[in-house]
Amino acid sequence: MPKDSGIGASSKRREDVRFLTGAGNYTDDINVHGQAYVHFLRSDIAHGRITNIDTSAAEGMPGVVKVFTGKDFEGVGGMPCGWEVTDRHGAPMQEPPHPILAQGKVRHVGDPIAAVVADSLALARDAAEAIEVDIEELPAVLDMKAAAQDGATLVHDDLKNNICYDWHLGEEDNDKVNEVFANAAHVTTLDLVNNRLVANPMEPRVAVAEYSRGTDEYTLYTTSQNPHVIRLLMCAFVLGLPEHKVRVVAPDVGGGFGTKIFHYAEEAFCTFAAKACNRPVKWTSSRSEAFMSDAHGRDHVTTIELALDAENNFTGLRTNTHANLGAYLSTFSSSVPTWLHGTLMAGNYKTPVIQVNVRAMFTNTVPVDAYRGAGRPEATFQLERVIDKAARELGVDPIALRRQNFITQFPYDTPVALTYDTGDYNGTMDKLEAAADLSGFAARRAQSEANGKLRGLGVNCYIEACGIAPSNIVGMLGARAGLYDAATVRVNATGSISVMVGAHSHGQGHETAFPQVVADMIGIDESMVEIVHGDTSKIPFGMGTYGSRSLAVCGSAMVKATEKVIDKAKKIAAHLLEASEADIELKDGQFSVAGTDKSVAWGDVTLTAYVPHNYPLEVEPGLEETAFYDPANFTFPAGAYACEVEVDPETGQVSIEKFTAADDFGNIVNPMIVDGQVHGGIGQGIGQALLENCAYDENGQLLSASFMDYAMPRADDLPFYEVDHSSQTPCTHNPLGVKGCGEAGAIGSPPAVVNAVLDALNSGGKAVDHIDMPMSPSRVWTAMHS
Amino acid sequence: MYNFDFEKPSTIADAVAALAGEDAQALGGGQTLIPTLKQRLAAPSTLVSVSGIAEMKGVCVEDDGSVAIGGATTHADVAADAASSYPALAALAGQIGDPAVRNRGTIGGSVANNDPAACYPAGVLGSGATIVTNTRQIAADDFFQGMFTTALEEGEIITSVRFPVPQAASYQKFLQPASRFALVGVYLARFADGVRVAATGASEDGVFRWSEAEEALNKEFRTDALLGLHINPMNMIGDLHGSKEYRAHLVSVMTKRAVEACS
DSSP: OOBSSSTTBOOOOTTHHHHHTTOOOBGGGOOOTTOEEEEEEEOSSSSEEEEEEEOHHHHTSTTEEEEEEGGGGTTSOOOOOSBOOBOTTSOBOOOOOOOSSOOSEEOSTTOEEEEEEESSHHHHHHHHHTOEEEEEEOOOOOOHHHHTSTTOOOSSTTSSSSEEEEEEEEOOOHHHHHHHHHTOSEEEEEEEEEOOBOOOOSSOOEEEEEEETTTTEEEEEEOOSOHHHHHHHIIIIIIOOOGGGEEEEOOBOSOOTTTTTSOOHHHHHHHHHHHHTTSOEEEEOOHHHHHHHSOBBOOEEEEEEEEEOTTOOEEEEEEEEEEEEESSOOTTGGGTTTTTTGGGTTTTBOOSEEEEEEEEEEOSSOOBOOOTTTTHHHHHHHHHHHHHHHHHHHTOOHHHHHHHHBOOSSSEEOTTSOEEOOOOHHHHHHHHHHHTTGGGHHHHHHHHHHTTOEEEEEEEEEEOOBSOOOHHHHHHTTBSSOOOEEEEEEEOTTSOEEEEESSOOSSSOHHHHHHHHHHHHHTOOGGGEEEEOSBTTTSOOOOOSOTTOIIIIIHHHHHHHHHHHHHHHHHHHHHHHTSOGGGEEEETTEEEETTSSOEEEHHHHHHHHHSOSSOOTTSOSSOEEEEEEOOSSOBOOEEEEEEEEEEOTTTOOEEEEEEEEEEEOBSOSOHHHHHHHHHHHHHHHHIIIIIOOOOBOTTSOBSSOSTTTSOOOOGGGSOOEEEEOOOOOOOSSSTTOBOOOSSHHHHHHHHHHHHHHHHHHHHTTOOOOOOOSSOOHHHHHHHHTO | OOOOEEEOOSSHHHHHHHHTSTTEEEESSOTTHHHHHHTTOOOOSEEEEOTTOGGGOOEEEOTTSOEEEETTOBHHHHHHHTTTTOHHHHHHHHTSSOHHHHHHOBHHHHHHHTOTTOSHHHHHHHHTOEEEESSOEEEHHHHBOSTTOBSOOTTOOEEEEEEOOOSEEEEEEEEOTTTOSEEEEEEEEEETTEEEEEEESSBTTOSEEOHHHHHHHHHOOSGGGGTTOOOOGGGBOOBTTBOHHHHHHHHHHHHHHHHHHHO
C-alpha cells in the first residue's frame, strides 16, 4: 500500500505552489534601495594580450559610478580552485591565477575585461562601449591534443605547458596492463567524444551585494547551490573578509545542475564593488553572457580499450582521456575528470585490471566544471559504449555480456579506489527487462520497419558514487574542503519545527521531502515541519547541494539532530509522566509509558520545554539540536536503462519511442519526487545524446552562443518514461539507507540512446561502430552514407 | 537597446511619412528586429510600428479567387483565417516558431526580412505570389534577391501579399534542432499551368526555386519523376546543424514528401 504521509509517501511538492503561482523569490527579484547596476565588458577575442585599456571616456559618461579593470584587483586574491589534484609523478597540478577581471591577457570569449557600475543597466552598457581596449590577438588554443604538444601556444605564459596535470588511477604497471591485452582473446577499442555542454538553468546567474558602513557588514544575494561554500571561498581566498561580517543568501534558485556550485568572479566583484562604490550593486546575467561565462560541462576526448578472454569475461580496461578544463580552473573542475571519473571506470563489472589515464588541458574556452553527473556520465558513457561495441563484434547479446560480468558479491573493492557497499545488478536488470517489455521488441521493430523506419534497442547499466563524501578520504585525494553537512532541528514551543539545513533546494523538493522524514520520526503531520535553507545567517555551516548528496548527507544530519531532540523530549516526557526515561515510547506524536495507558502529547512536551515550570532540573530548557554528519563512504546508486529509437533512413532523424529506467536508489522517501528527478535527468541525458553541442570555431568563437544554435531538449523531443525503482538495496552506512537520485538519469541515459541508434542502423544492414554525440540528423545521415 | 523614438501610425500614408525620416525603420511583429535591438546590433532613430494599421491586417479572398493577406497579419491569424481558402499556406504559418512568435510575427515582417531559413519566403515564392507595397506590385520571382536582401526600396512597406491558390500545395519543413527554423523547407504548389517548387533554409543565396524538379514534375507529377535529380551542394549552407551535402539531400527528400502530400 502506498503511504499517504511520512517516509515513502508521494507527498505533493509544497514549494510548487509558490513557484507555479509566480510567488517565488529569486535573486533577481531582490532589489536593494539605491542599488547600482554592473555591466561587464567581456572579451570578444579568445586569446590575446591586453596592451591598453582606456576608461577615461567611460568614467565621464552620465550615471557612471565607477569603472573597474584588472588593475583595481591587483593585490586581491583570484578565484580559487577547491581541489588540488596530484599528477602521476606526485607533483601538484599546475594552478594558474584566475583574476576577477582580466590582467594582462584575455583567455576566452567572455573573459571579463572591465566592469562599469552605473545608475542603470543601460547607462552601464553605454559607458562600457566607450571603454577603449587594445588587444594583440594570439593564436587560440582549442584542440586538446595539439595543446599538449611541445611548443604549443601557452594559455598561461607562466606555466610550463598547457597540461594542468597528467593523472593516472588503477594499475600502475604498464607491462602488466600490456600483458592483459596481449593475452586477451578479444580486444575492443573505441574513440569517442563526450560533448561539451552548457547547463542553461532557466534562471541565469545573478548577484546583488550590499555593504553597510555602519556595521562593516556585507550581504551577498546570489544564485548558488551552496551559500556557505561561496562565503568561505570568497572571504578566505578572494577578498580577505572575516566570515562573520559576510552574509550570503541563496534564495529561490531556478535550477543549478552543478553550474551554480562554483564561486564566480561576478559574485566577488559585486561584493568588492559594493564597498568601493558605497552602494548596493546588482548584476543579472543575460542569456548571452551565461553561454560564455557559466562553467560548461563534459568535453572529454577518450580512447577506451576493453580486453576479454575466450569466455567473454572482461579481463582488462584501459582508457586515455583528454579533459578540457577551459581557460581557468573553476572551483571543482580539477576533481571532475579525476576522482569523479576515473573511480567510476569499474562500472557494474568485475574487471580485474583497470588503468585510467587523464590529461587535463587548458584551452582558450570557457572553464569546464561539474554538470549533472560530473565525471560519472563521462565514465559510464565510455564503458557502456565499449561494452556494446564488444557485444556487436563478438555477436553476443549485450545484456547477457553485461550480466556475465556483473559484480555480485558485496562489499566489493574495485581496482579504482572505491568500495561498493551494496547492490543487486542482476535484480535491477530483471526489473528493466520486465518494465521495458524487452521480449516485445522484435514485434515493435517489425512494426517500425513496416512504416519505413529503422528501430533500435539500446541497453546499458550505470553506477555512480554519490553522497560525497567522507571528508578524510576526499582530503587525502586533494579536496580543500570537508564534505559533511549539517542540520539544526528547532522545535518551537507549540510543537511545530523549523529545520535549518546546509543543503540547498533548487528543484530537488527538499522543502517537501525533508519534513516527511522528521514528521515520520516523531509521528506528527508533515505540515508541522518547515525547512529553512539558503542563508548563512540562518543555517548551520553546510556544504550545499550537488553530487546527489542532500538526503544521504544532510538528511543524515537531520536524522541525527532529530534523534537528539527526541532523546531530550523523552527526558521531559518521563518527568511529566513520572516514569523512567527508559520506559518512554514515542509513537504517532504521543509519548507513553510502556505497558501503561499513561501518555503525554508531543505539543505538551514541547510547550513544557519552553515554559519549564514543571521541569527536570538536570535538563536545559528549550528543544533545539544540531548535528553534523560526515559520511563513512560514498553511496552507490546503480541502474539499468533501455531506450528504443526509430531512425528515419531518409533524413537520419532519430525519435525516441520508448525509454525505461530501472534504478536502485536504496530506500526512497518520496517516490514522486524521485520519479521527477529521474525524468529530468533523462531529459538532460537525451539532450546530450541527440541535441546539445557547445561548439567553438577555429578562432575560439562560440558557435552555439544562443538558443538559436544550442539545441535544448523540448517536451516533444522526449517520450513518456517508464521509471521503476522497486529494486532497492538500502545503503548500509547512512541512517535512512538512501543513496541519492538527482544525477542518475543524466548519467545512465546517453549510452542507452547511442546504443539504440547504432542498433537501429546496424539492423538496416549498415555497419556503423560509433557516432559522436549529439547524434543530430545530419550526423546520423552522414554515418549511414559514408 | 539604444534609445529611439517610437511611432504607431494608423494609416499607410502616415507610416510612409514617418519612414521618410533619417534612420527610421519599420517594425512589424519585431520577432527579428527586437532581439537585434536588444543586442545593440541596430540603432534606428525611429521605429515605425505598422501594427496599428487596420488596412494592413487580415486575410481575404479576392474576386479572382486569390488570397490577399495584409502585411501586418500575424502568423496565428493566417493559420486560422486562411485555413479554408489556402490550407497549405495556413499550415505553413501554423508551423512557424511557437505560439508567442506566431501571435506577434507578421507575414510582411518575415517576407521583408528574407531570413534564409524563414518559412514564408518559400510559401511566397512557391506560390508565385505578388508582394504589394505602398508604391507597386512585385512578383515573388523578382522580390527575393539573396539572403536578407529583397527588392524593397528604402521606406517601402509591404501592405499585402496576394497568393494565387493552387490546385494542391504542401510545405514540408525539416526543423533545425535548436532554432526550429527550417533546416530545409520545401514549398510545392501545383497549378493548372505548372508546378512550382521553392526551398528555404538550404541555400546561401536564400530561398530559391528548384527548376529541374519543376520541369520533371510538369512532365509527370509523381515522386519517381524526381529520381536522379540532385541539388548541387556547392551553394548550400554548411554549418553546425548540417553539411552542404546534407542540406542538398534534404531538399530532395522534402520535395518528394511534398509531392506525396499533393498526390
